[in-house]
Every structure is written in structure tokens, then in C-alpha cells.
Amino acid sequence: MGKRIGTEVSLAVAEAVKMAKVDVVSAYPITPQTHIVEELSQIVADGHLDAAFIPVESEHSAMSAAVGAAATGARVYTATSSQGLALMHEILFIASSLRLPMVMTVANRALSGPISIWNDHADIMAERDIGWVQLFVENGQEALDLTIAAFKIAEDKRVLLPVCVNMDGFILTHMIEPVELPDQELVDKFLPAFEPALKLDPQNPVTMGPVGVPEIYTEAKKQWEQALIHSKPVVEEVLNEWADIFGRKYNLIEKNGPEQAETVFVTMGSLGETLMSAVEELNEQGENVGQVRIRLWRPFPKEEFKQAIQGVKKLIVIDRALSPGAVNGPVASEIKTLLYELDDKPEVVNIIAGLGGRDVTRSDFKAMLEKAQKGELKDDYTIWGVRSHAK
Amino acid sequence: MLNKEDIKFEKITAKNLPKETLISPGHRACQGCGEILAMGMVMKAAGPNTIVANATGCMEIVTSPYPETAWRVPWLHVAFENAGAVASGIEAAVQVLHRKNKLKEKPNIIAFAGDGATADIGLQSLSGALERGHDFLYVCLDNEAYMNTGIQRSSSTPYGAMTTTSPPGIKSKGQYTWKKNVAMIAAAHNIPYVATASPAYYLDLMNKVRKALAVDGPAYIQIYSPCPTGWRSKPEQSITLAKLAVQTGAFPLYEVENGRFKITQKTKELKPIKEYLQLQRRFRHLADDDIAYIQERVQDEFERLKALAGLDA
Numbered sequence: 001m002g003k004r005i006g007t008e009v010s011l012a013v014a015e016a017v018k019m020a021k022v023d024v025v026s027a028y029p030i031t032p033q034t035h036i037v038e039e040l041s042q043i044v045a046d047g048h049l050d051a052a053f054i055p056v057e058s059e060h061s062a063m064s065a066a067v068g069a070a071a072t073g074a075r076v077y078t079a080t081s082s083q084g085l086a087l088m089h090e091i092l093f094i095a096s097s098l099r100l101p102m103v104m105t106v107a108n109r110a111l112s113g114p115i116s117i118w119n120d121h122a123d124i125m126a127e128r129d130i131g132w133v134q135l136f137v138e139n140g141q142e143a144l145d146l147t148i149a150a151f152k153i154a155e156d157k158r159v160l161l162p163v164c165v166n167m168d169g170f171i172l173t174h175m176i177e178p179v180e181l182p183d184q185e186l187v188d189k190f191l192p193a194f195e196p197a198l199k200l201d202p203q204n205p206v207t208m209g210p211v212g213v214p215e216i217y218t219e220a221k222k223q224w225e226q227a228l229i230h231s232k233p234v235v236e237e238v239l240n241e242w243a244d245i246f247g248r249k250y251n252l253i254e255k256n257g258p259e260q261a262e263t264v265f266v267t268m269g270s271l272g273e274t275l276m277s278a279v280e281e282l283n284e285q286g287e288n289v290g291q292v293r294i295r296l297w298r299p300f301p302k303e304e305f306k307q308a309i310q311g312v313k314k315l316i317v318i319d320r321a322l323s324p325g326a327v328n329g330p331v332a333s334e335i336k337t338l339l340y341e342l343d344d345k346p347e348v349v350n351i352i353a354g355l356g357g358r359d360v361t362r363s364d365f366k367a368m369l370e371k372a373q374k375g376e377l378k379d380d381y382t383i384w385g386v387r388s389h390a391k
Numbered sequence: 392m393l394n395k396e397d398i399k400f401e402k403i404t405a406k407n408l409p410k411e412t413l414i415s416p417g418h419r420a421c422q423g424c425g426e427i428l429a430m431g432m433v434m435k436a437a438g439p440n441t442i443v444a445n446a447t448g449c450m451e452i453v454t455s456p457y458p459e460t461a462w463r464v465p466w467l468h469v470a471f472e473n474a475g476a477v478a479s480g481i482e483a484a485v486q487v488l489h490r491k492n493k494l495k496e497k498p499n500i501i502a503f504a505g506d507g508a509t510a511d512i513g514l515q516s517l518s519g520a521l522e523r524g525h526d527f528l529y530v531c532l533d534n535e536a537y538m539n540t541g542i543q544r545s546s547s548t549p550y551g552a553m554t555t556t557s558p559p560g561i562k563s564k565g566q567y568t569w570k571k572n573v574a575m576i577a578a579a580h581n582i583p584y585v586a587t588a589s590p591a592y593y594l595d596l597m598n599k600v601r602k603a604l605a606v607d608g609p610a611y612i613q614i615y616s617p618c619p620t621g622w623r624s625k626p627e628q629s630i631t632l633a634k635l636a637v638q639t640g641a642f643p644l645y646e647v648e649n650g651r652f653k654i655t656q657k658t659k660e661l662k663p664i665k666e667y668l669q670l671q672r673r674f675r676h677l678a679d680d681d682i683a684y685i686q687e688r689v690q691d692e693f694e695r696l697k698a699l700a701g702l703d704a
Contacts, residue, residue, distance in 0.1 A: 057519030061476035068480025
């Protein structure tokens with residue numbers, strides 16, 4: 001078995017990238033992603049990883065260089081956050097439409113303004129439609145495990161898409177946790193060397209990124225969409241294989257609490273851990289409440305989600321991002337759309353919480369439940385904990 | 392420190408011109424297009440063991456409308472402003488894959504971009520790539536405006552030129568700034584090789600490409616590329632214009648080899664700029680005093696270049 005150590009989660013992610021034996025790391029520093037790329041540059045400098053570390057001059061170039069390197073047949077990693085992810089925006093679509101596997105950690109952080117270095121999910125919610133496989137992790141172990149697994153998902157010939165691993169900035173990136181480092185030998189067995197389906201090779205020249213005339217554009221987009229949709233069973237397969245080898249099982253949707261919970265909280269990312277304790281306490285107090293956590297955000301696991309909330313009367317969906325002018329927060333909008341077709345649908349209330357690093361505690365969850373039960377929450381959404389007289 | 396020795400490379404002469412055509416005929420460039428002409432020459436000099444990163448622009452559009460492609464070498468287009476960064480990624484991957492024995496022979500890596508993609512929106516990614524020392528050649532195909540989107544001014548548009556966003560009028564003489572000198576900006580990065588070239592001087596152009604590819608590290612070549620559509624000039628006069636640009640000093644030919652400036656054009660006495668300007672309708676609104684003003688500036692610039700090349704010492 002692997003070695004159990006105490007480490008900062010960012011360093012564990014860097015270790016995972018090392019274990020994945022990447023060829024190229026292309027990155028620009030941004031808080032709270034910095035510790036990951038600092039550690040990787042040290043690992044490369046110390047000769048523990050034979051890779052090119054490209055210290056680019058911007059995130060836009062980080063993603064552009066990643067695309068160039070992946071197209072040449074290299075296994076590629078990058079990491080970013082917030083404004084950096086926003087700066088990559090236009091190239092994120094191109095990376096996935098070129099069907100280039102690569103892995104990116106997003107240390108989730110609020111977007112300006114006002115400038116905030118702290119956690120919420122505004123950055124990735126602005127990038128929902130980039131066509132990448134998107135995962136949300138809950139703790140250090142999961143961050144490490146899914147970073148390695150992400151390469152296998154990305155490089156699977158049935159997928160060939162970039163994968164983004166979301167982890168809450170500071171709350172996870174700067175947390176020191178006990179994690180189990182898998183054995184390199186087993187990682188190598190799980191993740192063999194990258195064999196690109198197509199690459200820039202003078203022996204066999206290909207044209208990548210040509211002009212999409214109107215006659216073929218729709219078809220190209222359909223293929224792009226289908227590739228992402230069809231990645232779901234592969235994600236599941238890879239996570240099952242991970243469980244077989246390393247003994248840690250990750251589901252696309254995680255469920256916790258009583259089997260027939262009346263009210264269920266829905267979260268993504270590290271909030272799930274806090275919620276777990278809150279749910280436990282609430283159950284002890286006699287409340288029939290459970291939780292569902294979305295691990296795979298894109299492609300959205302529709303069937304698995306519907307399965308997980310069967311028989312539930314009320315859903316309290318927590319969004320960690322604001323979608324100004326929209327009907328709900330991004331996650332709640334997604335879920336309401338999904339439930340529309342059901343005859344027996346639960347009531348959905350939406351709470352926007354934890355913006356820009358605001359803590360969401362166990363007592364917050366308890367208060368949310370109380371308000372939801374009293375019917376005090378709005379039809380659309382409620383921004384939680386606003387310190388103002390205005391309602 | 393830059394190497395002070397002359398760059399060693401296999402010279403191209405009229406007798407040993409490479410036969411391969413790596414950009415196939417049937418592409419969709421306009422008649423008399425200087426960019427496609429220059430690009431073909433660059434590729435001839437580079438040879439088939441080359442990977443190309445192409446910025447969005449005329450050349451990307453005309454050579455790659457799916458399902459057709461004019462490219463006989465591996466080619467990648469990503470976006471408008473990032474040819475330097477994309478080439479950086481290709482180069483880093485080539486180096487590491489070669490080191491790991493996953494790639495037998497290292498290919499040449501060339502980034503092509505127009506003047507808008509180079510002097511304006513892509514200047515940062517170009518500068519970043521040059522500063523980091525990636526071993527690749529960046530070619531700016533300079534047709535002095537955004538021709539792909541319909542003739543808007545760029546910072547490489549020369550003073551007085553009419554474009555759709557630098558129109559002459561009662562309060563305007565057309566473009567009101569002087570051409571941004573990206574070759575000098577590239578040279579300021581202290582890279583091993585920088586040059587200007589013209590398709591009218593094809594052997595000079597191809598040998599500059601050979602030199603650029605022979606050095607270890609980044610190289611930059613700015614190629615003057617007549618655009619009949621945007622300059623309102625006759626397609627059959629593109630080469631005449633390319634020659635006149637050099638002979639009048641509007642686009643002097645020089646190279647910066649390991650930091651040493653060298654003027655590479657035969658004409659040391661400049662022809663009057665009017666001969667060059669009058670063949671293009673983009674300058675026809677200019678009065679004699681405007682032309683005199685341009686003449687003075689061109690002469691000054693050429694003297695400055697001569698001084699850099701040590702010719703006035």
C-alpha cells in the first residue's frame with residue numbers, strides 16, 4: 001500500500017502530477033494556485049520529474065502553450081484560478097474542440113470586482129460551456145487521486161478531452177491534511193505512457209484547427225458535444241478502476257444521510273465535508289435530512305442525480321456563485337431544468353452562500369434548514385448571510 | 392552572451408533551390424498576395440521537417456478551409472494573439488520528447504503571424520517566447536494593416552496610409568502614427584537572429600530563413616508583404632512594389648546576427664519615396680508636403696540604421 005503523510009493539499013496535487021509523469025507543465029502563478037506550480041517547478045528543478053516547465057508570461061499563454069505541447073504529443077498539465085482562468089477563456093474552448101487531452105487544476109476563487117483572492121465558484125461557473133470534463137473535489141485525498149485519474153480520463157481514446165479538477169481555493173489548497181500517496185508502480189500500471197491519437201508529426205502531416213465553414217460547423221460542434229456526453233461512462237469506468245487498484249471509490253454523485261431523507265442539501269466542492277457533520281448532528285436531533293454532492297459537473301450525470309434524489313420532498317441547493325439577472329444560481333438552474341420532466345418533483349430552494357471566502361458553517365446549514373422548513377426562502381434564490389438591513 | 396561567430400548554414404542559390412512545394416497550389420489567397428508568396432519561400436527554405444503554428448489571419452483562412460488544406464507539413468492554428476505561445480508549447484514538447492527518446496529527429500518550428508497579430512494583440516506572447524529563449528522562428532508577414540477583416544489600421548500601418556479605420560478627411564491625413572518597429576523590438580530581446588526580408592529578394596529571404604533556423608534559440612523575421620486588396624495596388628505590381636519599398640527605404644533590408652547589425656540591401660542610395668507611394672491608392676490623398684515629410688523621416692530612419700550597422704563610423 002501507499003505511504004500516508006501529512007501535507008498541504010497543493011503539494012499533494014503537485015505530487016500527483018509528478019506521479020503522472022507529465023512531459024510539459026506550462027503555468028503562470030496566481031493565488032491560491034501558486035503552491036502547486038511552485039512545488040512543481042522545484043520538483044522539475046531537482047530532477048525528480050523529467051519535464052519542461054514553461055514559466056509563461058500570462059495564463060492566456062499558459063493555455064496556448066499547453067495546447068501547442070499537447071498537439072505535439074506531450075502529456076501536459078497546468079493550473080490556474082479566478083482571473084487567470086478568465087484570461088484563458090477563449091483558448092479553453094479551442095483546447096477541447098481540438099480534442100487535446102490535458103489536465104488543469106482550478107483552485108476556485110472569486111472573480112473581481114471587488115478583487116478577492118478567496119474561494120467561491122464564480123471562476124469556473126463562468127466557464128461552464130468550455131466543453132471540458134469538470135470534476136469537483138472535496139478534500140486532499142480526493143484532489144490527489146482525481147488529479148491522476150483525470151489524465152487517464154482525458155487520454156482515453158473514447159474521450160480525448162481536457163479535464164479540469166476544481167478544488168476550493170485556500171479551504172483546500174492551503175489545508176494540511178493526511179493523505180495516502182499511492183505507489184508509483186501502481187500509478188504506472190493505472191496510467192500508462194500517453195499515446196496521442198493524432199499529433200504534429202512531419203512524418204505524417206496533419207492540419208489542426210482549420211477554418212470551420214458553415215457547411216461543417218454545426219457537425220463539428222455536435223461531435224464536440226457528443227464527445228463530452230460520451231465521456232461519462234469512461235469517467236465512471238476510470239474511477240472504478242481506481243477503486244480496484246487503490247481501494248478508494250469515487251462516485252459521480254455522492255449521497256449521505258438516511259435512505260429516505262425528506263430534505264436534501266446539494267453542494268459541490270469542500271462544503272460537502274462541513275455539511276456531512278451538520279447532517280449527522282441534524283439527524284441526531286431527529287431531522288430527516290440528507291445530502292447529495294455533485295462530483296462530476298460536466299458532463300452532468302443526469303440519471304445518477306435523479307436516482308439520488310428519488311422520493312425527496314425538498315432540495316436545498318447551495319450555489320457558491322452568483323448569476324446576476326438569472327432565475328437561480330448556476331447549479332440550481334441546472335437541477336431545476338433536470339427536474340422539470342419529473343411528475344413527482346421535489347420543491348427546490350436555492351441559496352447562494354460562501355461568496356468570496358465567506359465561511360459556511362454547520363450552524364449556517366442548520367439555519368438554512370430551519371428557514372426552508374418555515375417556507376421563509378424565496379422562490380428564486382436567497383443570498384445567505386448578507387449583513388444589511390435591506391432584504 | 393550571444394555567440395559572436397557567423398551563423399553557419401546551408402546556403403540556397405539559384406542553382407540549388409529546393410524543389411518541394413510545401414504549401415500546395417489551390418489555396419485561396421488573392422492575386423498578387425505578397426504573404427502567400429513569402430510564406431511559400433519560407434517553407435521552401437525550411438523544408439518538410441517543420442511544424443507550423445499559424446496565428447489567425449489571412450494566411451490561416453486561405454490555406455485551411457475544412458475539408459481542404461494547403462499544408463504539406465504539420466500545421467496548427469489556435470487563435471489570433473498567441474502564435475508565440477503556441478510555438479513555445481510545441482518547442483518545449485519537442486525538446487522533452489526528444490530527450491525522452493519519444494521523438495527521433497527534432498523538427499524546425501515556425502510561427503507565422505500577420506502584422507496585427509504581431510505588432511498589436513500578439514506582442515506579449517511574442518515577447519514572452521523570445522525572452523524565454525525557445526528555439527523557433529517567428530515570421531511576421533507584414534502587409535501593414537488588418538487585411539483579413541477588411542483593411543483596418545494596425546500599429547504596423549505606415550504614416551499617411553488610408554485604411555478603413557484611418558481614413559483621410561478634413562481633419563485627418565490617414566494613419567497618424569509611424570510604423571511600429573517590431574524587428575527592433577525583437578532585437579532588443581538580444582535573441583540570436585533578427586532580420587527583415589522581402590519576397591522581391593527571394594534568395595536573400597530564403598537564406599535569412601536558413602540562418603534563422605540554424606541558430607540555437609529564437610529568431611524573428613519580418614517580411615514585407617504587398618497586399619493589392621488593401622493597398623489598392625495592381626496585383627501584377629506586387630513585386631515591383633516590394634522592390635521599391637526596399638530601394639526607397641520604406642522597408643530597408645537588414646539583419647541582426649548575434650547582436651551585430653548589417654544592412655543586406657545592395658542599394659545604399661535611396662530612390663525618392665514618391666516612386667513607391669504613387670503606385671498605391673492608399674497614399675493618393677497625400678499632398679506634396681506630406682510626401683516631403685515622409686521622405687525626411689525615411690531618410691532619417693535609414694541613416695539611423697546605417698549608424699547601427701557601423702556604416703557612418
